[in-house]
Amino acid sequence: MTRRRYNSQFFPQSSPLAVQGGVKARSARGAIGTSWWSGRFIEVLEGIGVGSRLARGKNYARRGQVMSLKVDAGTVTASVQGSRSKPYRVRIGLAAFGKSEWASVEESLANNAWYVASLLAGEMPDDIEEVFTSVGLSLFPRGANELSMDCSCPDWEVPCKHLAAVFYLLAEQFDEDPFRILAWRGRERDDLLGRLREADAGSGHDSRAGAALTDVLDAFFESPAALPLRPGTRGSALLVDQLPEVDLTVRSHPLAEVLRPVYTALRESGPEM
Template sequence: MTGGSGRAVGGEVRVSDRHGERPGRPVRVEGGLTLRSKRGDIARTWWSRRFVEVLESFGMGGRLARGRAYARTGQVMSLSLSTSLVVALVTGSRPEPYRARIGVRKFDDDDWLRIEHALADRAVFAAKLLAGEMPPEIEDVFDGLGLALFPRSTRELSMDCTCPDWEVPCKHLAATCYLLAESFDTDPFEILAWRGRSRQDLLDRLRELRDPVPPADEPHEDATPRSEDDPAVFWRRPEAPAVPEPEEPLARRPDAILDQLDPLTVAGRSVTDELRPLYRRIATPWPGT
């Protein structure tokens, strides 16, 4: 914007239009995002309420209420969440929407390594997260590691909007906060994704920590037999069939050659059986030799 002035808010710079937003009703938006709740409280789950309580504890309660109507009438055109940043486009009394951003510090890889080990130590955490629930004790896990799942001060949270309103949060940011809280209601993993770990990455890591893959030469105790269609079985070197030991060493049986002949019977008598005494007699050493 031209002719604007800058202001730092929570580590971010907000630009104010000197002309200000035109007074009057906001421009009506078709197909905007709306809250499920049409009156009363917005957050339904404890973790979503906790997020709103945190914002209100920063002295934002009265200012958040200004954006409730915006959130319920669909003024928020889009909302996207990525690592450490939420961005929304919110329409006010001007045709061009404002861009509202809410940022939070993400945990680094070392922090997440400690978090994942702590969560993997208790199966209930992974089970409840998979069921779409955030266990209340999870805050204690973060606290025990010297971390906080939710921001503890305004210094850990940054907000900025391209609107000319100097107050933070403005109604555009407030509407974004409410839509964000409701998205946390639907999927608690979004809180963790905001802090730097996606749903799939976190669950994969928890599975690895709770059920490590055994070495190749040590089969897993609970491993189920694999079908012949399994690629791992297909590429495995087949085991050679066991060769039964002969009842008697071949070198000691001069009639062993007869075992390789097809059965031959003449006048009801086995020619092979008749020849066996002859073969054995021939192999018997003569006296004195």
């Protein structure tokens, strides 16, 4: 809930005390964050009325007034140095998903080889939000009622500049490591990747997915399984249609469906494929 700022002659404007070794923002000017996930986070905050006040925290974040910042399941805690000698305690809460909810997310991820390969390679898929939506969850907060914000400062307005500074740095940390978004929702990077590796190993997918290139270089171009042609499909059939069905999707689309337009174009422009 947003409160009216407390303006009084008893609380004159003051400058924050200097901090040595604080958590300092990387960007000196311009927009907050550079990646789609930090941009998505800021977009959500702007939609619920927080983003319009983030500018007040930019100066604090860029000066290094945030002394510490920690992301845990359901909670972001920080210490921010203001004008008083004692730093302010900041807390931003967002409900972490339970075991059954994460089980649904992980099952959906494990069923798509594209997501598994991307995550095991340390990359966050651009459309990972759709996975959460498909199981009735939201990766990012959908409204102000899903966020709890608290600061020990005397400012009556929520969020204050200390909270805004933490939001600003949080967006930058999402740029540095997008897995922190998932950690905030209750699943640490190592735990998630470990579960996906187990699911991938049990699914019969190629075990080379996500492995270091140097470890599989000698067999990188070898097919993990024989690919016999379907009988009776030679002649006018495209090569992609002569292959056996492969349990592999690219962003929820069957692999053959994705490749078929390419083979069709090649056949029309040259010798029959």
